[in-house]
Structure formats: structure tokens, C-alpha cells
Amino acid sequence: MLVGAQTRLLVQGLGREGAFHAGRMLEYGTKVVGAAKPGKGGTKQDGIPLFDSVAQAVDATGANASIIFVPAAGAPDAILEALDAQLDLVVAITEGIAVHEMLTIASVLEKSASVLVGPNCPGLISPGTAKVGIMPAENFSPGPVGFVSRSGTLTYEIADLLTKAGLGQTTCIGIGGDPIIGLPTPDAVRYLNEDPDTEVIVIVGEIGGSAEERAAEYMRAFAKKPAVAFIAGRSAPPGKRMGHAGAIVSGNSGTAASKVSAFEAAGIPVATAPSEIPGMVTRALAGR
Amino acid sequence: MKLHEFQAKQVLARAGISIPEGRVATTPAEAEAAATALGLPVVVKAQVHVGGRGKAGGVKLAKTAAEATSAAQAILGMDIKGFTVRRVYVERAAKIAKELYLGITIDRDRRRAVVMLSTVGGMDIEDVAATQPEKIARGWPDALLGLQGYAARGLCFTAGVPEAQRDAVAAIARQLYGVFRATDAMTIEINPLFIQEDGSVVAGDAKLEVDDNALYRQPELAKLKETQPNEEQEERAKALGFSYVQLDGEVGIIGNGAGLVMSTLDAVKNAGGHAANFLDVGGGAKESVVKAALEIVLANPKVKSVFINIFGGITRGDEVAKGILAVLHDTKPKVPLVIRLSGTEAEAGRALLEGARLVSRATMDEAATEAVRLAR
Numbered sequence: 001m002l003v004g005a006q007t008r009l010l011v012q013g014l015g016r017e018g019a020f021h022a023g024r025m026l027e028y029g030t031k032v033v034g035a036a037k038p039g040k041g042g043t044k045q046d047g048i049p050l051f052d053s054v055a056q057a058v059d060a061t062g063a064n065a066s067i068i069f070v071p072a073a074g075a076p077d078a079i080l081e082a083l084d085a086q087l088d089l090v091v092a093i094t095e096g097i098a099v100h101e102m103l104t105i106a107s108v109l110e111k112s113a114s115v116l117v118g119p120n121c122p123g124l125i126s127p128g129t130a131k132v133g134i135m136p137a138e139n140f141s142p143g144p145v146g147f148v149s150r151s152g153t154l155t156y157e158i159a160d161l162l163t164k165a166g167l168g169q170t171t172c173i174g175i176g177g178d179p180i181i182g183l184p185t186p187d188a189v190r191y192l193n194e195d196p197d198t199e200v201i202v203i204v205g206e207i208g209g210s211a212e213e214r215a216a217e218y219m220r221a222f223a224k225k226p227a228v229a230f231i232a233g234r235s236a237p238p239g240k241r242m243g244h245a246g247a248i249v250s251g252n253s254g255t256a257a258s259k260v261s262a263f264e265a266a267g268i269p270v271a272t273a274p275s276e277i278p279g280m281v282t283r284a285l286a287g288r
Numbered sequence: 289m290k291l292h293e294f295q296a297k298q299v300l301a302r303a304g305i306s307i308p309e310g311r312v313a314t315t316p317a318e319a320e321a322a323a324t325a326l327g328l329p330v331v332v333k334a335q336v337h338v339g340g341r342g343k344a345g346g347v348k349l350a351k352t353a354a355e356a357t358s359a360a361q362a363i364l365g366m367d368i369k370g371f372t373v374r375r376v377y378v379e380r381a382a383k384i385a386k387e388l389y390l391g392i393t394i395d396r397d398r399r400r401a402v403v404m405l406s407t408v409g410g411m412d413i414e415d416v417a418a419t420q421p422e423k424i425a426r427g428w429p430d431a432l433l434g435l436q437g438y439a440a441r442g443l444c445f446t447a448g449v450p451e452a453q454r455d456a457v458a459a460i461a462r463q464l465y466g467v468f469r470a471t472d473a474m475t476i477e478i479n480p481l482f483i484q485e486d487g488s489v490v491a492g493d494a495k496l497e498v499d500d501n502a503l504y505r506q507p508e509l510a511k512l513k514e515t516q517p518n519e520e521q522e523e524r525a526k527a528l529g530f531s532y533v534q535l536d537g538e539v540g541i542i543g544n545g546a547g548l549v550m551s552t553l554d555a556v557k558n559a560g561g562h563a564a565n566f567l568d569v570g571g572g573a574k575e576s577v578v579k580a581a582l583e584i585v586l587a588n589p590k591v592k593s594v595f596i597n598i599f600g601g602i603t604r605g606d607e608v609a610k611g612i613l614a615v616l617h618d619t620k621p622k623v624p625l626v627i628r629l630s631g632t633e634a635e636a637g638r639a640l641l642e643g644a645r646l647v648s649r650a651t652m653d654e655a656a657t658e659a660v661r662l663a664r
Contacts, residue, residue, distance in 0.1 A: 243531045
């Protein structure tokens with residue numbers, strides 16, 4: 001999978017938030033091998049070796065992944081630097097990156113073998129193995145459920161419901177709430193569908209765009225395992241941006257109704273409340 | 289952030305795209321003077337941040353200076369979909385032979401800009417896209433290459449632009465793409481793009497919406513931001529670091545995380561009620577932020593109950609509880625509060641709220657049901 005024991009992680013943006021979460025990730029057992037902090041190369045911060053550039057850090061540590069906390073104005077440069085260093089995985093936590101910067105990054109991604117998760121996301125966790133993100137680890141537990149979500153807190157809530165119902169997770173991927181992201185829902189679903197340890201997939205989407213429709217289309221054709229879906233924002237009026245930059249119904253596009261019917265057409269049941277998800281997952285596992 | 293037509297046209301003109309001569313007027317007398325200076329006939333157009341102004345009577349042709357005065361008189365002060373018209377744009381009328389559509393927006397699925405050109409101009413492009421998709425030529429330039437000459441020409445061939453204007457329209461498409469990138473536009477549109485009787489091509493209208501996340505590096509455009517009276521609460525919330533959207537229902541909502549708040553709105557609807565707002569306090573909200581959030585929600589006279597739904601991660605339950613207690617202490621809300629606290633420090637938060645005048649529920653569904661019941 002995308003994160004695991006093989007992950008050797010760099011931090012870009014070791015400020016207050018970055019340093020806090022670097023500590024939490026180390027506690028969880030993630031191999032945080034260094035941080036890029038231009039001008040501070042050769043020194044250490046909280047025991048983490050610092051480098052002037054991502055390229056230098058990769059040479060010295062064999063890092064294969066990076067997590068980015070750099071503020072919005074500088075984050076595109078940090079993402080491009082990480083992609084230039086050909087890391088396997090780049091996770092951008094930063095919220096508020098300009099859409100045109102993401103258009104440029106998307107163009108670079110078309111020719112890159114790296115996977116970008118985010119921006120504006122909580123990151124990824126393979127419970128019990130590695131965490132490359134900011135999620136509170138206590139809501140997650142190891143098990144057979146693969147989980148992809150466009151939101152942050154709602155992901156923790158649903159992971160907590162699953163964990164309390166005894167349904168642990170293989171990997172949870174928080175893909176982010178922006179209109180243009182590195183790993184859209186269909187691509188994240190494809191990873192979980194191909195992952196041999198994942199037995200059932202939970203897809204949490206929200207209004208805006210048509211990534212859920214494309215994920216449903218993909219599952220209709222290629223599903224190797226059952227899936228359960230939930231769409232946030234069913235009661236949101238058109239034309240209003242609901243917190244996430246990407247959560248907006250424009251005209252007839254991006255409606256919850258369209259996403260729900262796409263999943264149902266693909267044989268994927270859609271929960272009307274998060275509390276229904278554990279029961280539906282249990283039934284999906286039993287019905288295989 | 290939206291620009292007015294006259295502002296967007298100035299941006300286009302600076303990029304080399306021809307626009308008819310025009311002037312802004314805020315009184316009928318100014319409109320008359322503008323009409324006389326520009327030469328008749330003129331078009332008098334409402335400047336508001338909403339589409340469909342033509343159908344609402346916000347665009348009038350004037351053949352005489354007197355007509356320009358009366359057109360401005362009719363349009364100024366007019367209400368168009370909740371927006372009051374404060375300014376009109378008086379523009380020399382184009383001699384129209386044909387109308388085209390040219391627009392660029394973000395294609396989320398392809399993760400590229402999409403350039404759209406059609407010989408069906410002047411209409412709502414979404415209607416054309418729905419009923420006659422073959423009438424719209426589309427191109428998706430690579431952000432690193434931009435809209436190359438061959439691609440712009442190809443759009444003109446596909447759309448069936450008359451041969452005499454092909455080079456001019458292709459050039460305008462490339463100029464418009466340049467403006468789209470340079471202004472951090474979410475959408476930029478010339479609808480209609482006029483071919484005049486003399487064969488020249490001018491922008492009949494202009495729409496430009498700028499990415500709010502890019503305003504920090506668009507200082508000239510950021511100065512043009514206008515807040516409508518109904519958006520003041522939303523702007524106040526943004527300044528405090530959380531996002532607020534006014535809705536029509538009776539249950540006030542506060543939560544942390546956009547997805548969780550959207551789900552909270554849905555839970556209220558599932559329970560038979562309607563949300564009065566969307567309010568996300570964001571991650572790690574402190575006591576003061578929670579207090580300010582609650583005050584904004586309670587300021588809405590339609591609110592009959594408030595549902596506070598917190599799943600603590602970075603946000604701590606005890607901080608949330610302190611913010612609520614501060615409001616209960618200072619203002620004595622007239623409507624009931626329902627809270628559901630879970631996650632980090634939720635128990636500490638619930639202990640702090642023991643004995644306070646509010647209802648606590650263990651799950652989101654139970655709390656939603658209770659908030660809806662209390663709003664009746």
C-alpha cells in the first residue's frame with residue numbers, strides 16, 4: 001500500500017504544526033528520517049536531522065516520502081520540490097493553495113510516477129504500521145476495511161465508529177477537500193481495490209465535482225470486493241461553498257443525488273448517516 | 289470573488305482585447321453625460337454580482353440621451369435577485385452581425401483548464417451544453433504549455449467561426465487564456481463576443497471570478513472586493529478564522545471540520561428540521577473562537593435552537609465547553625442549546641458543562657433529533 005513499514009518520511013515545513021505532528025508520527029512508529037529546512041542543513045531539531053533541500057535529504061537518508069506543512073503561499077514550491085526528487089509519496093496537508101498552482105502541479109503529475117495525496121487533507125494511516133498525516137491515531141485500528149474520504153474530522157468520526165464496532169482498517173486515505181487534488185476518489189479506490197489485505201471499501205464523498213461518479217463507474221467495471229458509500233452535504237443548497245473549496249453544487253453538477261444514484265447503479269449501498277456505516281460494512285463482509 | 293463587468297472589461301482591455309467604449313454612472317445625470325460623450329445609441333447595464341440581469345430588466349438600449357437618463361433611472365436602485373443596483377455601465381452599442389461565446393473555467397475531472405468556444409452566443413452556456421453539446425468546441429491546454437496557436441485555431445475550426453474572423457478570435461482566445469492565468473481566475477467569460485457589421489470583434493460582456501485563495505497575490509483585484517449586506521456575517525466569520533454560510537432553516541449549527549458540519553446539516557434534515565447555517569470552527573478552535581461562533585449563530589433571528597457537534601481531534605472538548613460557558617454566562621441565550629461532544633477531552637468538556645443550561649446527547653443522530661424537537 002501507499003504507506004507502511006517501508007515508508008521513510010521527510011517533513012517539509014517543520015514549524016509549530018509540522019513539529020507537533022512529526023512528534024506524533026514518530027510516536028506512532030513512522031520512520032521520520034529528516035526534514036527539509038533551507039538554511040538549517042547540518043543541524044537537528046527535536047532530534048530530526050535537517051537538510052537544505054529535499055534532494056540533499058533524499059541522498060543522505062534514502063527517504064521515499066514527504067509530508068508538507070508549508071503555508072499556502074510556499075506549499076506549491078514544496079510540492080514541486082518533492083515531485084522533482086521523485087519521491088514515491090507526497091502528502092500535502094496545507095489548506096488554501098491557489099487553484100492555478102494546482103493546475104501547474106497536476107500537469108507535472110501527468111508525467112510523474114509520484115503519488116500526491118492532498119492538498120487540504122489529513123493524510124494517510126495504515127493502523128498499527130505507519131501514519132503519514134495529522135489524524136488522531138486512537139480512532140483507528142488494524143483490520144480489513146479500506147477507507148477513502150474527502151474530509152478530515154468526518155473521517156475520524158467514521159473511523160471511530162468502525163473501530164468501536166470491531167471493524168479495523170487496512171489503510172485510510174484522506175484525499176482532501178480541494179477542487180483539484182493529487183489522488184482523486186477513483187484513483188484512491190483503485191488502490192484499495194487492488195490491495196490484497198483490504199476486504200471491503202468505505203468511500204466517503206461530498207458534494208462538488210464528479211469524482212464519486214467516476215469511482216462508481218470504476219467499481220461497476222472492476223470491483224474485486226464490496227463497497228459502502230456515504231455522501232456529505234445532501235441538504236446543502238446549490239451555489240454555496242460548504243467550507244471545503246471543492247464542496248459546491250454548480251448548476252446541475254456536483255449534486256449528492258447524482259453521486260448517490262451512481263453508487264446505487266454500481267451496486268454500492270449508500271448510508272444516509274455515518275452511524276449506518278458500520279452495520280452496512282458488516283453486512284457487506286458477511287455477504288461476500 | 290466576482291468582478292463587475294466594467295472592471296473585468298478593463299482587465300481584458302489591458303490584455304489587448306477590444307471592448308466598446310464605456311463609462312460608469314451612479315446617477316441618471318451621469319448616465320446622460322456618459323451617453324452624450326460616448327455617442328448614441330448606448331446600452332445601459334446594471335453592475336451587480338449576479339447573472340440573469342438582462343431577463344430582470346437590468347439592461348436597456350437607449351437611442352437618445354433622454355432614453356439613457358430614463359434607463360438609468362429605472363435600473364439604479366433596482367433589486368436583481370437580492371442585489372441592489374448601485375452603478376450602471378453606459379456603453380456605446382455595438383453594431384452586431386453575429387454573437388459568439390468564449391469562456392475558460394476549471395475542469396476538475398481533467399485537472400486542467402477548459403477553453404470553450406461556440407457560435408451560439410448570448411445564451412446561458414449551461415443550457416447550450418445540456419441541449420446542444422456539439423455546438424461547443426472545447427480544448428484542455430496543459431498548464432505548462434498554455435493555449436498554443438494551433439489549439440486556438442483548432443477551436444475556431446471546430447466551432448465554425450467565420451473565416452474572416454478566425455485569426456482574430458483565435459488571438460482573443462489566447463489573450464483571454466493569458467488573463468485567466470494571470471488573474472488566478474476560477475472562471476472568465478466573454479458572452480457574447482460580438483462580430484460587428486464591419487467585421488471587427490469586440491467583447492460584449494465580461495465575467496471574471498477570482499480564486500479567493502489567490503487574492504494574497506492579486507492585490508489590485510483584491511481591492512475590488514465588495515461585500516453585500518447579506519454577506520457581512522460570512523465575512524466577519526472569515527476574519528475570525530472559521531467558515532460560515534447563511535441558510536434558511538431554524539436549527540443553528542456549529543461543528544468542526546467541513547465534512548462533519550455538512551453531515552450535521554444532513555442529520556438535522558434526516559430528523560425533519562432545517563439548518564439555519566453552516567459553521568465550521570476549523571481545527572484546534574480555542575475558547576474565544578467557539579464563543580464568537582456561538583454569538584454569530586445566535587445573532588440570526590430565525591434560529592430556534594442550536595446544535596453544537598464536536599468530534600475532538602486537534603480540537604479539545606474542554607476548550608469548546610469553556611467557550612459555550614462564556615456565552616451562557618455573558619448573554620443568556622433565548623434558545624435552547626444541544627451539544628454532542630466526542631473525542632479528545634470530551635469527558636472533561638462534559639464535566640465542565642454539568643449543570644449548565646443545555647442538553648447533552650451521546651450521538652450525532654440523537655442530538656439532531658433533540659435540536660429539531662426543541663426548535664418546534
